[in-house]
Amino acid sequence: MxxxxxxxxxxxxxxxxxxxxxxxxxxxxxxxxxxxxxxxxxxxxxxxxxxxxxxxxxxxxxxxxxxxxxxxxxxxxxxxxxxxxxxxxxxxxxxxxxxxxxxxxxxxxxxxxxxxxxxxxxxxxxxxxxxxxxxxxxxxxxxxxxxxxxxxxxxxxxxxxxxxxxxxxxxxxxxxxxxxxxxxxxQEELLAVNKEITETNQKYSETLEHVMSLYHLMENLASEKSPEKLTNEITNSLVKCTQSDEAFFWLADLDYKNSYIASTSNSTEIEMAIKEKLNKLKGKREAFVSKINKELFWIKVIRTSGNVGILGVKISSSSEAKNTFFLNRPFEFLADLSEIMVERIHMDNVMNQMLLIEEQNRIANEIHDSVSQRLFGIVCSLHSLQAKSETITKEELHAEYQFLSQSTNTTIKELRSAIYRLSTVKKGEEPFLVRLKKYLDEYAKLNDVRITYHITGDESLIENDLKQALYRIICEACGNAVRHGKCGDIQLKLTLLNNKTTLVIQDNGIGISSNYVTDVEEKGIGLLNMKSIVKSFAGIFSIGGKSGMGTEIDIEIPNKKIQNKQGVAG
Structure with missing residues (x-):
């Protein structure tokens, strides 16, 4: 049976x-x-x-x-x-x-x-x-x-x-x-190829998304002009885009007196190894494979007018770097991008110095051409008046005094006019708010969305660092709302008070899940960047929303400028 x-x-x-x-x-x-x-x-x-x-x-x-x-x-x-x-x-x-x-x-x-x-x-x-x-x-x-x-x-x-x-x-x-x-x-071969294509498309989409966010972040870093933060962001992006276990970015000025290094492992050991092999490494133009601390790294040297830098990602073999598309292309892109950003930071610093020198020269020429000449004339008139004070009549002496008084008043007015021309506060202008509104209007027109903003308060109440931070946060939030949220309408409310600054940004996009909010440090560098900026000012950052019902960002930052004044007064 x-x-x-x-x-x-x-x-x-x-x-x-x-x-x-x-x-x-x-x-x-x-x-x-x-x-x-x-x-x-x-x-x-x-x-x-x-x-x-x-x-x-x-x-x-x-x-x-x-x-x-x-x-x-x-x-x-x-x-x-x-x-x-x-x-x-x-x-x-x-x-x-x-x-x-x-x-x-x-x-x-x-x-x-x-x-x-x-x-x-x-x-x-x-x-x-x-x-x-x-x-x-x-x-x-x-x-x-x-x-x-x-x-x-x-x-x-x-x-x-x-x-x-x-x-x-x-x-x-x-x-x-x-x-x-x-x-x-x-069939098995086709399934394997299809699986590879699917994985490749997914990696490509993730890399492209990260590169877009990275580019937006680089704009903010360039405005902040911080080489140290730039090296940290580039290193994190190297790990994410190349999917490598270890990466580093070393940046120094041309005489190697000042240097920055960001690494996912022991930064001190890597920097020492780089400095030991610097003479061999800095002469290379193309990407190459080299051993650092007994580990193989795919390395690229970048050069700018004011800095030299070395980027590296850990690899398992020499052939991996040359044959792996998703290692080579993102690595080359990030190397080129970091070179551009370092050069931009350097050129911005040079331009700022040149503008400062030019402004100093302009102020000096303006005071020299008008105020200093009048002051010199007043001094000469006083000496002359002192010499002939005993030989002239009382009426003539009074007339001379009247003339010197008028000249002094005129000089004070010219000096005050020069000061008012230099000070936007004295003129009652608000360049930060003007620049912010211009950005919002241009961004809305460029991306075919509607941005409604309500801004109240006096910008003189907040420090320049906070102004720059608010500008970066608003740029990042609007970019996320359009790129990720697919929204068509953004509402922004900025309130500048004596003791604090509040910012509320709402959109009508696809929303954000609770898991994304919980894992914000792992999910996106944009939100992480905004959170870190607010934290640096001892502020409060919160984000909420539901899928399909839009997203809302609430920020509250204390006004240190007023607090500092109150502390000095006390």
Missing amino acids: QEVNRFYRLLIKNPSSKLRLVFLYRYISLLLTSFFYILGPQSPFIFKAGVAVSLGISALILTDLYRKYEHNTTILKSIVITETIGLTLLLIPTGGISSPFIWYALNPVLIAASFLTPLFCWTSLTFYLGSTTLFAYNVFRTNDIGIFLQEKSYFYLVCILTTLLASLYASLTKELDSKASQLKIK
């Missing part, structure tokens, strides 16, 4: 195999031939029943053997030869060529046709037909062999055609199996 169940499971599990058809023929032919043999008059019923049961048991055993050794040609040939001889001998007590089992005896021939070579198949058939014919001819003692063969021609014809069909079917299934195997291999 267990063998029968195993055979049934085989048929169900593999319904398209050649074994299925061969096994079906074996058991169907066994049932039919046993049925007609038992009904026949040749032998006693017990003997016939014994033969049928024996054949059934042998069929189960042979089925299991064929299944196990389907792919072992040598053993399979031995089983076929043994079964062919056994079935040929079975024909002797069951009626010879007239035995019903003559059709069951074709099973080993069909096995040979399905799984062995054509030569072995036709040899087995020839042996089977020859031994059967020889046995029948000797038993029945037919005088003319030609007549005997003619009488049994239908049997030979059926055997030959059955074997031929089995051979053709085996060849066809073998070819189809080969095609199916090739298609399966192609």
